[in-house]
Amino acid sequence: MPVVLSPWTDRRRDEAAARPVQYGPLVTRRDDDAMRRFRSYGLGQFIHFGLYSIPGNQWNGKTSTSPAPEWIRSWRGPDAPENWTETYDRLNEVFDPTELDARAWARQAKQMGARYVIFTTKHHDGFALWPSAYSEYTVASSPCDRDLVGEVVDAYTAEGIDVFLYFSVLDWSHPGYTRTVPACDDSRAGWQDFLDYTRAQLLELLDRYPAARGLWFDGTWDESWIASHEFTHRLEQELRERRPGLIIGSRLRNDEHGARHFDSTGALLGDYEQGWERKLPRNREMLDGNDWDCAMTIGPNAWGYMHDTSGHYQKTADDLVDLLMRCRSMGGNLVVNFGPDGSGRMTAHETRVAEQLGDWVAQNAAAVYDASHVDLEPTGMGHLTGNDDSLYVTVTHRPVTGVARLRFPGSATLVPVTARLLATGKPLELHRRDIGYDLDSAIHYDVLIPADFTTGRAFVIELALGRPTAQNADRADAFM
Structure with a gap:
């Protein structure tokens, strides 16, 4: 057939x-x-x-x-x-x-x-x-x-x-x-x-x-x-x-x-x-x-x-x-x-x-109405939406590590500069991580979810976007 x-x-x-x-x-x-x-x-x-x-x-x-x-x-x-x-x-x-x-x-x-x-x-x-x-x-x-x-x-x-x-x-x-x-x-x-x-x-x-x-x-x-x-x-x-x-x-x-x-x-x-x-x-x-x-x-x-x-x-x-x-x-x-x-x-x-x-x-209206698709790699935590100024992570699967990690291309001209819980405005710690995978120039950004933060529903992390404030460090060469 x-x-x-x-x-x-x-x-x-x-x-x-x-x-x-x-x-x-x-x-x-x-x-x-x-x-x-x-x-x-x-x-x-x-x-x-x-x-x-x-x-x-x-x-x-x-x-x-x-x-x-x-x-x-x-x-x-x-x-x-x-x-x-x-x-x-x-x-x-x-x-x-x-x-x-x-x-x-x-x-x-x-x-x-x-x-x-x-x-x-x-x-x-x-x-x-x-x-x-x-x-x-x-x-x-x-x-x-x-x-x-x-x-x-x-x-x-x-x-x-x-x-x-x-x-x-x-x-x-x-x-x-x-x-x-x-x-x-x-x-x-x-x-x-x-x-x-x-x-x-x-x-x-x-x-x-x-x-x-x-x-x-x-x-x-x-x-x-x-x-x-x-x-x-x-x-x-x-x-x-x-x-x-x-x-x-x-x-x-x-x-x-x-x-x-x-x-x-x-x-x-x-x-x-x-x-x-x-x-x-x-x-x-x-x-x-x-x-x-x-x-x-x-x-x-x-x-x-x-x-x-x-x-x-x-x-x-x-x-x-x-x-x-x-x-x-x-x-x-x-x-x-x-x-x-x-x-x-x-x-x-x-x-x-x-x-x-x-x-x-x-x-969480900002993540719904004026935000749409963003060209970033899926996180496994939930869903990404955004606009020119902000990125929103709707967390439906909370990481047990308490770290919400996002992957950005090393050449990105807009990256996270601050993070907060959208529903409450509570600021969240944000760290830039150069993990250094071989053949991968990506930079990761970690948002720390407080251990004492509890909720019975999906929640949204809002990240304000801005110009990178740090240069990508040169990685030491090694032979394989």
Whole structure:
């Protein structure tokens, strides 16, 4: 069998096999204000909310172990409730999240340290959380009858948090949607009707919510959408023309050869890599200089609300601090997913994790927001971030020796000159060490961690950078 390479595990390219591309990227790497802002977000929040939040992973005493809660409409087999699809499709008749307070959500996100939010305007079931003029399957056909998208956009914008709108192309509610390429006149007509509907809803979102800064796409993997590359190419052009500066992830479309996220020459299709879901790059070199973020669930693989999480590991604030700083050390953002219940309430665990993560981020903000990748050798202690003036060491594995050692090239023009604990400002001893490995001109800098310093979480050492104050000593020659 042929070896299938995923762009998320292997970026090897066969230059000889590269084919000319007509429907490739519409933009190259951007360096405008919007993208510079994106790079400094650091931490974001994802909210999955919709009809699937009502059942979670349970219905009438039965628990679904597969599929994931947001896919629960696809529940099949002997354990599925009778007439489940029909039951699910009528959940709009009882959808009324009376406890949903977008302002409270936004305040919680602000306290957590989130700089942007991605909100599900329409998931795969097709139920729109705004009163779309192009569908009858919306909040307007429910007891809720509120513009939830508008409430979220207004509340988060008021807190200074940028809003990205999630939009699923895959739509189980539209009669013209098909997974395969239409093969007859009727199915082609139905598919064209679906494409027109999708375009109309996307333009409607941009027109209704001018404060939204980006679109986050999902459900673009079916053959029907992949074969519509001419349409999707025009659609992206139109979206960008309608909203200059709009940020679009790599998942919207593919080229004419079916290559998704990246075209057949390896060029990124969009403004940033959107495929890092519940996974991170092995190293920064994998990214080829592309912008990116990582969307991460708190549970193993549940984006929507779960009534029953027994047997499912729930990530802690410590897990998320580690993931956050791994992302920042490679120049990316971490987006933590929340799945409110059917009434619109965050779970107790989500609330606790948000508070604990927020406390850590507030104390160590300088290492998160305005610091990114630094070209230094990994330390094994944790993660390195920095900027022109400072270097930050997020220590997740405290050295038993009490010495945090950093390796700098002997030719470095900026080196550590002072050290302190970022959260408290406590000064730390710093020593320059010329260890003298053969064929290695590197100079090491040791930060002494006080033995009486105790903490239950990762901590950050801040090193101010300056010109070297000592010359590298000549090492005595020896013969081998």
